[in-house]
Amino acid sequence: MAVIITEQIEKIYNPDKVPVHALRGVDLEIDEGEFTAIVGPSGSGKTTLLNIIGGLDTPTKGKVYIAGTDISTLSGNGMINFRKDHIGFIFQSYNLIPVLTARENVEFIMMLQKKSKKERDQRANELLDAVGLHDKKNKRPMELSGGQQQRVAVARALASKPSFILADEPTANLDSQSTADLLDMMAELNREEGMTFVFSTHDQRVIDRARRVITLIDGKIAKDEVR
């Protein structure tokens, strides 16, 4: 079953001045449980596509369906709430809340979902165990290495029990060992819990692990390869 469907997505920046066509009619379906990489050269539209799928940006034309919902019909706060419950994000720069500990960062989104303290504690501990950071749960982001911060970001993305996780260049700032560890962990979550991952990446190590690779060139899908 498809969790993400895009229909003829177009994105034009500065339409009234110097139009820049970032996406030119992207049709895409991503099913539950996929481990998909969106690749392409810089400026090909990878991040724009991810932002539109994640509801952070709106398409100039076309529709996006997430778990059956047409997200173009959602208002500002409606979209924020939808994102909170359905989409997990992992960013290139980790983007943890600097003043909160690892555990609090993971709990934060559950707090926004109004989960009980008990439930939040339990899930945060489970997730931090799963990403191998149980002993670092009371550390703040600046006390963790880049790889550890990205693991916390993964735990945070999973905390809300989203329909899928969007990861924008998640390994860009990591060394080889951290990248390998992170990919192992995400592959395991995908395999064992069926969590859907969609990456935008340049990183060959990520591309090598993906089971589906979608190549974007000049805002169009040039190649869609299932391995």
Add this chain to the structure above:
Amino acid sequence: MLLTLALRNIWRNKRRTLITITAVAFAVFLASIMRSFNKGAWDNVINTSVNLFFGYAQIHANGFWDDQTIDNSMDYQEVVRSLDPSNDHILGYAPRLESFALASTGDLTQGVMIVGIEPDQEEALTGVSDKIIEGNYLDASDDGALLAKGVADKLKLGLGDTLILISQGYHGANAAGKYPVRGIFKYALPDLNKVLIYLSLKTSQHFYAADNRITSVALKIAGQRQVDKAVNSLKENLDPEVYEVMDYKELMPELMQARQLDEGGDYIVMGILYALIAFAIFGTIIMMTQERMYEFGILTAIGLGRWQLFAVTILEIITVGLLGALVGIIIAIPVVYNWSVNPLDLSMMGEEATAAFEKFGMEPLIPAAFEAPIFINQAILIFIITCILGIFPLSKILTLNPVKAMRS
């Protein structure tokens, strides 16, 4: 957790927080001191004027204040009967019969103000005996007169000399009498010192052929704060067709206007101080907002609602503002308290300053008012300022584009 987030954000940039708190605290400290001294000084002027002559409130026959003739007098016993003995705010009263007369001796004459008093009650209210510089105070059955020094000097009268008074009595009766000078007092207010003569109430009633008549009852009230309650209570009990009840603000309108004028100037200075506070807080808000647009973008992206984000931000701003106000108030409290019990002594500024105060019957001291509202108002003002300044981050957050913010 939003509160935790706000508090930790405050702690995150300690230097900025410290600078803002210091700026707000300093301005609040100055504003508290200034307001305390202004209020204390004016309260002192009013208390002095009230205790000198007027009392905190007076009862007259209806219409007396606008047409101050002896024909607009009232029956002493009836007024006393009308006073509610259970009114706790009124500590005492002094009946007076006030009118004008021509004073004479030899070939000298002077227009004077005659005030008939019950000596004991008047003493309790205004302490006339303290002002006597020659001779003795009156007793209730005394048939002599107490002269203000200005009158005595003008008429060249001394103790034991005879004062002749001529006037028009109650309902047009002729009023004339001779009175021995029992004492001479010095009144601080120059206008009163030139015209005031005290007689006993009984003697003055006899002089004006106004038996059992009085023109006013000056009231002794515990303090300025009780005046409104006391006056309202009196107004409820006394027939407004027969009596008028006036508080010190109505009795001394020029003084109140002078206070308003002076406070108006002070409010301008305080406005400038608060503008400085506002700029200090606004600087913090701009820095706090601009440097965290990226973070705002992240928080919005992961699901924090815009209003929740605004709540965190405004909570930070208000906390810093109120912390600054609290620090300023905590520093100001002992300083103001000290100056309230040990008033600022202006005699050290020289004899001229001392003389200027003494001219108006005041010691050259300025006490600070030590009152909770002065400090509480600072906190309220800071709260209001921060809420208004919160419009800036609110506008930024409401128009936040998470993608652009995360690129910043």
